[in-house]
Amino acid sequence: NAGVTQTPKFRILKIGQSMTLQCTQDMNHNYMYWYRQDPGMGLKLIYYSVGAGITDKGEVPNGYNVSRSTTEDFPLRLELAAPSQTSVYFCASSSRPGNEQFFGPGTRLTVL
Amino acid sequence: GDSVTQMEGPVTLSEEAFLTINCTYTATGYPSLFWYVQYPGEGLQLLLKATKADDKGSNKGFEATYRKETTSFHLEKGSVQVSDSAVYFCALPPMDTGRRALTFGSGTRLQVQP
Numbered sequence: 001n002a003g004v005t006q007t008p009k010f011r012i013l014k015i016g017q018s019m020t021l022q023c024t025q026d027m028n029h030n031y032m033y034w035y036r037q038d039p040g041m042g043l044k045l046i047y048y049s050v051g052a053g054i055t056d057k058g059e060v061p062n063g064y065n066v067s068r069s070t071t072e073d074f075p076l077r078l079e080l081a082a083p084s085q086t087s088v089y090f091c092a093s094s095s096r097p098g099n100e101q102f103f104g105p106g107t108r109l110t111v112l
Numbered sequence: 113g114d115s116v117t118q119m120e121g122p123v124t125l126s127e128e129a130f131l132t133i134n135c136t137y138t139a140t141g142y143p144s145l146f147w148y149v150q151y152p153g154e155g156l157q158l159l160l161k162a163t164k165a166d167d168k169g170s171n172k173g174f175e176a177t178y179r180k181e182t183t184s185f186h187l188e189k190g191s192v193q194v195s196d197s198a199v200y201f202c203a204l205p206p207m208d209t210g211r212r213a214l215t216f217g218s219g220t221r222l223q224v225q226p
Binding site: 004033035041042043045048058090092097098099100101102103104105106 | 143144146154155156157158161201205206212213214216217218219
């Protein structure tokens with residue numbers, strides 16, 4: 001049972017480049033989330049999804065897009081990378097919003 | 113709205129010292145409460161949880177009691193080890209429409225010295 005997996009683990013982008021952060025969970029959870037964690041800070045919610053085909057904005061959605069075509073996958077897209085998007089990105093899932101969330105290992109992104 | 117307040121860190125302790133990390137919350141109703149731990153270079157893991165008032169969550173020697181009267185969920189451990197060095201987050205789930213994510217505290221970094 002792999003839980004929540006994320007790829008890549010590390011990435012360096014140039015300003016203006018695009019990339020997709022992948023997230024997959026094998027627990028059949030309906031709820032999935034993307035967070036960013038800046039150095040020495042807590043987590044901020046970027047986007048979340050309550051099921052396949054349904055997504056909504058979190059606290060800091062600007063510069064990002066998501067899709068949810070299957071229960072398992074919840075990719076995060078950065079279209080025009082900016083230095084302000086340098087951060088560690090975590091994907092998480094839960095069976096219900098009031099239940100614990102299971103986190104992936106994170107993707108460390110640097111935009112230069 | 114919902115909020116979580118944690119004591120600021122870093123907290124630096126010697127091995128075998130007693131640990132308390134304070135957490136208070138503001139929420140509508142009586143949500144479950146969680147403590148997550150983040151070891152260096154890793155994602156967050158659930159450390160313990162409590163689902164109702166007066167519940168005590170415990171795991172790996174850590175404990176926290178859900179205090180409705182003081183809206184608190186302080187994390188304690190009687191004797192810390194170097195391996196407990198990590199960042200600890202208090203969190204509560206949404207209580208309104210259920211369509212949003214956990215509300216996290218700002219995190220408290222614990223450093224345990226041998």
